[in-house]
Amino acid sequence: MKKLFVIGLDCAEPSLVYERWNDDLPNLRRLMEEGGYGRMRSTIPPITVPAWATMVSGKDPGELGFYGFRNRKDYTYDKLFVVNSLNFKAKAIWDYLEERNMKSIALGVPPSYPPKRINGIMISGFLTPSAKSEYAYPAYIKRELEEKFGEYIFDVRNFRIDDKENLLKQLYEMSEQRFEIVKWLMKEKNWDFFMFVDMGIDRLHHGFWKFFDPQHPKYIPGNPLENSGLEYYKFIDRKIGELLANLSDNTSIIVVSDHGAKRMEGGICINEWLIREGYLKLKCKPQGIVRLEECEIDWKNTMAWASGGYYARVFLNVKGREPEGVISPGDYEKIRDELKEKIESITDDKGNKIETRVYKPEEVYREINNIPPDLIVLFGDLYWRSVGSIGFNSIWTHENDTGPDDANHAQHGIFIYRGELDLKGDLGEIKIEDIKDIMLKHF
Amino acid sequence: MDKACTIWFTGLPSSGKSTIANRVAEILKNKGYKVEQLDGDVTRKYLSKGLGFTKEDRDENIRRVGFVAKLLTRNGVFVTAAFVSPYREIRDEIRKEIGNFVEVYVKCPVEVCIERDVKGMYKKALKGEIKNFTGIDDPYEEPLNPEVIVETDKETVEESVGKVMRKLAELGYIDEWSEPEGYSEEEEEIVKKRLENLGYY
Numbered sequence: 001m002k003k004l005f006v007i008g009l010d011c012a013e014p015s016l017v018y019e020r021w022n023d024d025l026p027n028l029r030r031l032m033e034e035g036g037y038g039r040m041r042s043t044i045p046p047i048t049v050p051a052w053a054t055m056v057s058g059k060d061p062g063e064l065g066f067y068g069f070r071n072r073k074d075y076t077y078d079k080l081f082v083v084n085s086l087n088f089k090a091k092a093i094w095d096y097l098e099e100r101n102m103k104s105i106a107l108g109v110p111p112s113y114p115p116k117r118i119n120g121i122m123i124s125g126f127l128t129p130s131a132k133s134e135y136a137y138p139a140y141i142k143r144e145l146e147e148k149f150g151e152y153i154f155d156v157r158n159f160r161i162d163d164k165e166n167l168l169k170q171l172y173e174m175s176e177q178r179f180e181i182v183k184w185l186m187k188e189k190n191w192d193f194f195m196f197v198d199m200g201i202d203r204l205h206h207g208f209w210k211f212f213d214p215q216h217p218k219y220i221p222g223n224p225l226e227n228s229g230l231e232y233y234k235f236i237d238r239k240i241g242e243l244l245a246n247l248s249d250n251t252s253i254i255v256v257s258d259h260g261a262k263r264m265e266g267g268i269c270i271n272e273w274l275i276r277e278g279y280l281k282l283k284c285k286p287q288g289i290v291r292l293e294e295c296e297i298d299w300k301n302t303m304a305w306a307s308g309g310y311y312a313r314v315f316l317n318v319k320g321r322e323p324e325g326v327i328s329p330g331d332y333e334k335i336r337d338e339l340k341e342k343i344e345s346i347t348d349d350k351g352n353k354i355e356t357r358v359y360k361p362e363e364v365y366r367e368i369n370n371i372p373p374d375l376i377v378l379f380g381d382l383y384w385r386s387v388g389s390i391g392f393n394s395i396w397t398h399e400n401d402t403g404p405d406d407a408n409h410a411q412h413g414i415f416i417y418r419g420e421l422d423l424k425g426d427l428g429e430i431k432i433e434d435i436k437d438i439m440l441k442h443f
Numbered sequence: 444m445d446k447a448c449t450i451w452f453t454g455l456p457s458s459g460k461s462t463i464a465n466r467v468a469e470i471l472k473n474k475g476y477k478v479e480q481l482d483g484d485v486t487r488k489y490l491s492k493g494l495g496f497t498k499e500d501r502d503e504n505i506r507r508v509g510f511v512a513k514l515l516t517r518n519g520v521f522v523t524a525a526f527v528s529p530y531r532e533i534r535d536e537i538r539k540e541i542g543n544f545v546e547v548y549v550k551c552p553v554e555v556c557i558e559r560d561v562k563g564m565y566k567k568a569l570k571g572e573i574k575n576f577t578g579i580d581d582p583y584e585e586p587l588n589p590e591v592i593v594e595t596d597k598e599t600v601e602e603s604v605g606k607v608m609r610k611l612a613e614l615g616y617i618d619e620w621s622e623p624e625g626y627s628e629e630e631e632e633i634v635k636k637r638l639e640n641l642g643y644y
Contacts, residue, residue, distance in 0.1 A: 068643075069638050081631075082626065082631055086625045087625070091598075092599075095599045095600055098600055099459050101461075114623060116601055129634055130633065158640075159641050160640055
């Protein structure tokens with residue numbers, strides 16, 4: 001019986017894996033040489049939850065009905081929900097395989113809490129509230145894992161710390177445990193399809209990028225953590241080698257990330273900008289740097305507001321839609337176009353043009369379900385993040401509002417394949433929506 | 444004695460009958476109900492050995508399965524029966540015979556079933572190696588008034604199973620069916636804080 005084993009490395013970056021550190025990653029390099037590899041084009045926005053869900057279902061974020069981690073529940077100003085597995089209603093690869101009587105193991109593939117009943121085993125990912133939660137299906141798997149591996153580590157416990165040695169230690173601990181669990185499951189349980197996601201590389205990029213990228217504005221040559229990135233990638237490569245050694249010859253292998261990463265130049269304070277341009281009005285002046293939610297907004301005089309993160313979501317205040325909407329539906333497109341044009345022309349703090357892209361949901365998705373943002377903004381080709389807080393007295397900042405962060409997400413991730421399909425050599429660009437069908441072709 | 448029923452899954456080969464029946468049976472067992480699972484692989488071996496696939500033989504097979512299901516059901520055992528059972532008349536006959544009968548039409552376009560071809564039978568039927576194969580050279584008569592219709596080409600197994608369980612609760616065969624729940628308010632707060640700390644927003 002043919003099998004497929006999928007190694008998900010959240011955020012693994014093609015320029016590091018395929019180029020800069022390729023010689024130091026013998027196992028990944030061998031897979032590339034014996035099979036094929038390409039640049040995996042992620043979702044818009046290239047964000048963990050919609051990206052993995054798109055990869056395993058073939059549906060884009062609009063079809064799935066979730067556009068990021070947080071989504072609007074309704075058209076009020078403050079009701080947002082965090083995506084969980086029940087919001088993921090599309091068929092995933094394991095559903096298709098169950099129809100063919102095949103067994104799957106899915107570990108840590110977001111969004112997977114609460115774990116779904118599948119024909120096989122599902123262990124939820126980093127959005128699991130705690131190790132006390134019921135994170136496994138069937139439920140007894142949790143007990144088995146705890147007996148063998150101790151408390152399950154879903155994520156690093158304290159990410160925003162300046163004690164980088166401590167953070168690095170947590171990263172190794174988390175990934176070590178994850179790979180050991182995978183190794184045990186792949187040997188002890190029945191499966192036709194196995195997929196797992198490790199979050200370590202994503203956390204590494206956000207916490208350590210400035211130490212190893214000479215182009216990062218805060219890079220200091222010769223810093224003691226200069227090799228932290230390479231060493232961690234080498235560690236992951238070794239762990240992959242251990243897994244490969246346990247796979248039978250009839251198993252095809254995919255190594256894939258949900259998006260890549262790049263240095264973060266700084267942040268664009270989107271709400272500051274909206275205030276300056278007259279789209280957003282507050283009832284009082286913020287004292288210091290505060291989140292927009294903590295300010296009283298003069299909704300009757302506000303046309304748009306936005307959320308921060310690795311990308312920006314801009315929402316319009318529309319009459320008859322939002323509780324105190326001001327934009328008449330007839331002007332909606334005009335204002336949206338105006339905003340798109342203006343946001344795309346925001347420069348960096350030195351007046352240089354940056355490649356900001358602003359998307360209308362209906363232009364990038366095949367279908368729209370639930371409530372998307374009115375505009376999705378990727379600042380400066382993703383070298384800039386979106387800062388939602390206000391009180392910076394500038395629209396640019398080089399200090400992140402939520403603590404130290406060195407990297408932003410990049411649009412392309414990795415896709416490496418070795419197996420029975422005719423996918424050899426440089427595969428060029430692979431769309432994330434097509435990966436489900438590539439996986440399904442094996443069965 | 445608890446009030447049990449026979450849950451009869453009918454549909455084309457590879458439409459997903461056994462998949463859903465297995466899940467429903469598992470849930471019922473976990474809830475403490477007595478459950479027996481009947482399907483073609485078992486009954487054609489022990490109950491209807493020697494019967495073929497002509498209309499008469501198919502009807503006889505279903506009649507015998509219906510008889511067993513009736514005995515179990517009236518003794519408080521839930522029966523999940525997953526059979527192509529292509530003919531309406533015999534399905535209606537056993538419905539009357541059993542009484543507590545929940546018909547689940549497992550609907551799926553034949554093209555999708557051919558693609559799945561769980562047992563490789565479509566391939567053989569299309570090559571002409573086997574005759575009287577439902578969906579290829581033998582008809583399938585859709586139920587006119589099934590209690591539940593699941594559409595397995597569009598729904599996840601979880602959704603289809605949810606439809607069946609909801610109907611069982613609605614008809615009073617089981618005490619309750621609570622839909623799986625996402626985050627509690629407290630859990631959502633924990634996750635929101637973590638995401639914020641990670642820089643996602």
